[in-house]
Amino acid sequence: MAVCEDKEQDPRIQLIASSIRVVPDFPKKGIMFQDITTLLLDPKAFKDTVDLFVERYTGNGISVVAGVEARGFIFGPPIALAIGAKFIPLRKPRKLPGEVISENYVLEYGTDCLQMHVGAVQPGERALVVDDLVATGGTLCAAISLLERAGAEVVECACVIELPELKGREKLNGKPLYILMESH
Amino acid sequence: MPPYSPSASAPLVRSLRLPSPSPLLPRTLPSSHLSRLRLPSFRRRLLLSVSTAVRAMASEGGEDHRLPRIASTIRVIPDFPKPGIMFQDITTLLLDHEAFRDTIDMFVERYRDKRITVVAGIEARGFIFGPPIALAIGCKFVPMRKPKKLPGEVISEEYSLEYGTDKMEMHVGAVQPGDRALVIDDLIATGGTLSAAIRLLERVGAEVVECACVIELPELQGYQRLGGKPLFVLVKAAEGEAVV
Numbered sequence: 001m002a003v004c005e006d007k008e009q010d011p012r013i014q015l016i017a018s019s020i021r022v023v024p025d026f027p028k029k030g031i032m033f034q035d036i037t038t039l040l041l042d043p044k045a046f047k048d049t050v051d052l053f054v055e056r057y058t059g060n061g062i063s064v065v066a067g068v069e070a071r072g073f074i075f076g077p078p079i080a081l082a083i084g085a086k087f088i089p090l091r092k093p094r095k096l097p098g099e100v101i102s103e104n105y106v107l108e109y110g111t112d113c114l115q116m117h118v119g120a121v122q123p124g125e126r127a128l129v130v131d132d133l134v135a136t137g138g139t140l141c142a143a144i145s146l147l148e149r150a151g152a153e154v155v156e157c158a159c160v161i162e163l164p165e166l167k168g169r170e171k172l173n174g175k176p177l178y179i180l181m182e183s184h
Numbered sequence: 185m186p187p188y189s190p191s192a193s194a195p196l197v198r199s200l201r202l203p204s205p206s207p208l209l210p211r212t213l214p215s216s217h218l219s220r221l222r223l224p225s226f227r228r229r230l231l232l233s234v235s236t237a238v239r240a241m242a243s244e245g246g247e248d249h250r251l252p253r254i255a256s257t258i259r260v261i262p263d264f265p266k267p268g269i270m271f272q273d274i275t276t277l278l279l280d281h282e283a284f285r286d287t288i289d290m291f292v293e294r295y296r297d298k299r300i301t302v303v304a305g306i307e308a309r310g311f312i313f314g315p316p317i318a319l320a321i322g323c324k325f326v327p328m329r330k331p332k333k334l335p336g337e338v339i340s341e342e343y344s345l346e347y348g349t350d351k352m353e354m355h356v357g358a359v360q361p362g363d364r365a366l367v368i369d370d371l372i373a374t375g376g377t378l379s380a381a382i383r384l385l386e387r388v389g390a391e392v393v394e395c396a397c398v399i400e401l402p403e404l405q406g407y408q409r410l411g412g413k414p415l416f417v418l419v420k421a422a423e424g425e426a427v428v
Contacts, residue, residue: 023335033335037355040315040325047319073311074327077278078319081285087278089312097261097271117275 012048017181019045020161034161034183036071036132050075052180053158054082057128062155064127066090066147068114068139071132075160079130088120090129090143101149105142114142116150123151133161134177137168144173250286255419257283258399272399272421274309274370288313290418291396292320295366298393302365304328304354304385306377309370313398317368326358328367328381339387343380352380354388361389371399372415375406382411 019039026033039045057079066088067076073089080087093102093113100115121127129143134157144154154175162168162179169177257277264271277283295317304326305314311327318325331340331351338353359365367381372395382392392413400406400417407415 021336026335027332035335037327037334037336037358040318040327041358043318043322043324046315046325047322050319070308070311070327070329070333073308074315074325077284077312078316080278080281081288081316084281086281087284087312089275089278089308091308094265095308096275097264097273098259098275120275120279 010052012052013180015042016045016049016052016160020181022183032183034133034163036074036160039160040074049160049180050078050082053079053130053178056178057156057158058083060155061126062128063125064088064121064147064152066116066121066127066129066143068129068131068143069095072130075132076130079128079158085128086120088116090114090116090146101146103142103145103149105138107138108136112138114139114146116146118150121147121150121152125152126155127152128155129157131157131159133163134159134168134179135163135166137166137171140168140177141171141173144175148173248290250283250290251418253280254283254287254290254398258419258421260421270421272371272401274312274398277398278312287398287418288316288320291317291368291416294416295394295396296321299364300366300393301363302326302359302385302390304359304365304367304381306352306367306369306381307333310368313370314368317366324358326354328384329353339384341380341384341387343376345376352377352384354381354384356388359385359388359390363390365390365392367392367395369395369397371401372397372406372417373401373404375404375409378406379409379411382413386411 016039019042021035021038023033023035039049062083063085065076065080065085067073069089069091077087093115096115096117099118101118102113102115104111104113127147129140131140134140140157147154157172157175157177159179162182164182257280259273259276261271261273263269277287300321300323302324303314303318305311307327307329315325331353334353334355337356339356340351340353342349342351365385367378369378372378378395385392394414394416395410396416399419399421402420
C-alpha cells in the first residue's frame with residue numbers, strides 16, 4: 001500500500017494504511033482486494049480516518065454527506081455527525097422505501113443502478129460523497145449525478161483508498177477527489 | 185430517568201404503549217391477522233396517523249426528552265416492500281442531524297461503561313448506527329454481511345425468512361473469545377437476523393451483552409428469538425394495527 005507522497009504527510013496515515021488488509025483474488029482471480037474491515041478493528045485507526053475527513057470538511061458549509069452502499073455507510077455517518085450534516089444513503093435498487101431517483105452506471109460487465117430518496121437533498125445544499133474506495137469511478141460518478149439532479153452542489157468526493165491506475169479521478173465530472181492513500 | 189429498555193428476562197412492558205381504549209386508536213386486531221391485508225388508501229392514511237400516534241405515546245410518561253423528536257423523524261411507508269407492510273423508514277431520522285446525534289448518544293450513554301469490546305452491525309442499516317457507537321465507545325466495529333461480500337475467510341450462519349432462508353457472514357478472526365459484544369441494527373422485527381448474528385458471535389466465543397435497535401415491532405415478538413439475550417430499543421412501532 002503506497003501512502004500518498006506528500007511532504008506534509010499526516011503521521012496518522014501510516015497507521016491507517018498499515019491496518020488495511022489486502023486479500024488476493026477477491027472477488028475474482030487477479031484482483032487484489034483492499035479490505036477496510038481490518039481498519040475497523042483498530043479503534044485508533046478508525047478514529048484517525050474519520051478525524052482526517054472531519055478536519056478537512058468542518059466549517060465548509062457542507063450540509064449533506066452522501067454515503068454509497070454499503071461501505072460508504074460505515075465512514076459517512078461518523079463524518080456527518082461530526083460536521084453537523086445530514087446523512088443520505090445512496091443505495092442499490094429497491095432498497096429505499098420511498099420515492100427515488102435512479103442513475104445507471106457501467107460495470108465491467110453490464111450496468112448497475114444507484115438510487116437516492118426524492119426530497120433528501122434540497123437545491124443549493126453543499127454535499128460530500130463518501131465511499132471506502134474509488135476504482136473506476138463509476139459509482140462515484142453516479143452519486144454525483146444523483147445529487148446534482150436534485151440541485152445540490154457536490155463539493156468533493158472523499159475515499160480512504162484510490163486505485164489510481166483505474167483513472168477514476170477523471171470520471172468525476174470535474175469534481176475534486178480527496179483520498180488518504182493510493183494502492184498500486 | 186434511564187431510557188425505556190425491555191429485557192428478555194422481564195415480561196414485555198406494555199404500559200408504555202397506548203392506554204386502551206384510546207380515542208385516537210379504534211379497536212385493533214392482532215398484527216398476525218393484518219400484516220398481509222390489502223388496505224384501501226383511505227385506511228392506509230389513517231394507519232399512518234395511528235402509527236405515529238402509537239409511537240409518540242410510547243415515548244411519554246417521563247421518558248428521555250430526546251425520544252419524541254427521534255420518534256417523530258421516522259417515516260412510515262405503506263406497502264413496502266409489499267402490500268400490507270408498513271415500513272419504518274429511518275432515512276428521515278438521518279436527515280435530522282440532532283435526532284441522529286441524539287439516537288447515537290442514547291446508545292453510547294447506555295453502553296460506555298459496560299466494557300463492550302466489539303460492536304457488530306448488521307448489513308446494511310446496522311452499518312449506519314453501529315460505527316458511530318463503536319467510535320464513541322472506543323471499540324472495534326465488525327460488519328455482519330450478506331453472503332460473498334466479505335473478502336477473506338468467513339463463518340456463516342443460516343437464518344429463516346418468511347419464504348426460504350438467507351445467510352449471514354462474519355470474518356474469521358474479527359472477534360476473539362471473551363470479547364463483549366453489542367449487536368446493532370436499525371429495527372427488530374421477527375428477530376431472525378439478530379439471532380443469526382448472536383449465534384455467529386457466540387460460535388467464536390464472544391459474549392453477547394445486548395442487542396440494540398432504534399425500532400422494535402413488538403407484535404412480531406422478535407425479543408423471544410434472541411436466545412435469552414436482552415434487547416434494548418428506543419422506539420416501539422405498531423406494525424400491523426389497523427381500523428376494524
